[in-house]
Amino acid sequence: MSSSLRSARVAVIGGGPAGLMAAEALAQQGMQVDVYDAMPSVGRKFLMAGKGGMNITHSEPLEPFLGRYGARREQIAPLVRTFDPDALRAWLHGLGVETFVGSSGRVFPADMKAAPMLRAWLHRLREAGVRFHMRHKWCGWDTEAGHGVAHTLRFATPDGEQAVTFDAAVFALGGASWPRLGSDAAWVPLIASRDVPIAPLRPANCGFDADWSPYLRERFAGQPVKPVAITLTDVDNKVHNRQGEILLTETGLEGSLIYALSAAVRERILADGDVTITLDLAPGLALERVVAEVTRPRGSRSMSSHLHGRIGISGVKLALLHEILSKEAFADAYGLAHAIKALPVRLTRARPIAEAISTAGGIPFEALDEHLMIERLPGIFCAGEMLDWEAPTGGYLLTACFASGLAAGRGAAAYVRGAST
Numbered sequence: 001m002s003s004s005l006r007s008a009r010v011a012v013i014g015g016g017p018a019g020l021m022a023a024e025a026l027a028q029q030g031m032q033v034d035v036y037d038a039m040p041s042v043g044r045k046f047l048m049a050g051k052g053g054m055n056i057t058h059s060e061p062l063e064p065f066l067g068r069y070g071a072r073r074e075q076i077a078p079l080v081r082t083f084d085p086d087a088l089r090a091w092l093h094g095l096g097v098e099t100f101v102g103s104s105g106r107v108f109p110a111d112m113k114a115a116p117m118l119r120a121w122l123h124r125l126r127e128a129g130v131r132f133h134m135r136h137k138w139c140g141w142d143t144e145a146g147h148g149v150a151h152t153l154r155f156a157t158p159d160g161e162q163a164v165t166f167d168a169a170v171f172a173l174g175g176a177s178w179p180r181l182g183s184d185a186a187w188v189p190l191i192a193s194r195d196v197p198i199a200p201l202r203p204a205n206c207g208f209d210a211d212w213s214p215y216l217r218e219r220f221a222g223q224p225v226k227p228v229a230i231t232l233t234d235v236d237n238k239v240h241n242r243q244g245e246i247l248l249t250e251t252g253l254e255g256s257l258i259y260a261l262s263a264a265v266r267e268r269i270l271a272d273g274d275v276t277i278t279l280d281l282a283p284g285l286a287l288e289r290v291v292a293e294v295t296r297p298r299g300s301r302s303m304s305s306h307l308h309g310r311i312g313i314s315g316v317k318l319a320l321l322h323e324i325l326s327k328e329a330f331a332d333a334y335g336l337a338h339a340i341k342a343l344p345v346r347l348t349r350a351r352p353i354a355e356a357i358s359t360a361g362g363i364p365f366e367a368l369d370e371h372l373m374i375e376r377l378p379g380i381f382c383a384g385e386m387l388d389w390e391a392p393t394g395g396y397l398l399t400a401c402f403a404s405g406l407a408a409g410r411g412a413a414a415y416v417r418g419a420s421t
Contacts, residue, residue: 050114
């Protein structure tokens with residue numbers, strides 16, 4: 001390797017999974033890598049996400065896996081094909097982290113924890129010569145940014161503002177969810193000031209408000225609704241029907257099933273002001289069976305007792321029926337049976353973006369080349385949630401963050417090699 005390549009210096013801005021993977025790719029190419037993060041330590045959102053069990057990827061076949069990226073499948077697919085779930089698991093094993101496939105097909109570290117994996121990864125990066133600069137918040141370029149080969153980046157630090165010059169940089173600053181952990185979208189005006197288009201950041205994998213009554217909020221908030229199926233028609237008139245579990249909250253609904261449909265729900269609300277989904281509270285029973293059981297003579301029993309005894313509807317499901325239906329509708333056995341299979345619930349707005357698990361929007365792929373370099377800013381690459389894509393929970397988010405970080409790191413290394421020749 002030439003001395004010029006050994007002395008090439010590349011910045012990675014952001015210490016989440018995408019940034020750290022970019023740093024690893026760069027270090028493997030012999031670059032001097034400096035990682036900058038505004039927080040006191042790296043991987044804070046990653047660690048928080050792992051508190052409930054570190055879902056790292058998913059084991060389903062690659063084609064349906066790629067379908068989880070929706071409108072951005074075409075752009076995400078080549079990244080994930082280069083570093084697919086099997087490659088990710090092999091990479092983890094190289095860190096000494098064993099994995100297993102859960103009953104849902106999700107892949108977890110054997111100990112279900114994120115912290116040991118992050119410690120092992122950081123040890124390997126430091127051994128490779130990667131340098132970390134904590135409490136360094138990127139605050140822009142100098143006036144010559146984007147011109148020539150080198151880029152001078154400015155950082156706000158505990159010791160005052162610093163300016164450092166690099167041959168290239170990979171930005172992996174996240175979206176706008178969980179800002180207290182570092183993803184505060186402060187990069188948006190800084191990037192936009194360089195004439196780079198940015199799609200508005202929007203909440204993804206988020207809950208939605210339903211304007212519950214005080215009674216439902218006070219008595220049933222925090223309770224899961226399961227099993228349940230949701231039917232929803234999206235803005236393209238495609239009908240989605242999925243079964244799983246939702247969580248009734250003080251403000252509305254969230255949970256894995258809502259997250260899986262959050263893009264379609266959000267876009268309908270943006271287009272129409274609200275959206276009505278239908279809940280099947282007895283997904284294991286055909287409509288004819290529910291009608292037969294609910295209309296069966298109940299004698300002196302109340303309708304609530306009848307529903308519990310005949311089809312197992314009670315608790316929060318019963319409360320939802322009372323919430324949505326009038327007294328007259330609840331007393332109409334035939335209509336009630338149909339409502340159990342298709343209960344309309346109006347969702348009015350997404351929860352604030354700071355509460356979302358992830359975000360949609362960001363730098364569109366159309367503004368990047370195939371190596372994730374911003375075409376208007378030669379030598380500046382982007383990865384992770386800064387890019388305009390989204391995916392449901394289940395390992396899809398992290399897989400694409402890892403894969404895009406790898407692609408951006410390799411792209412930055414190739415750019416520096418080309419600039420040095």
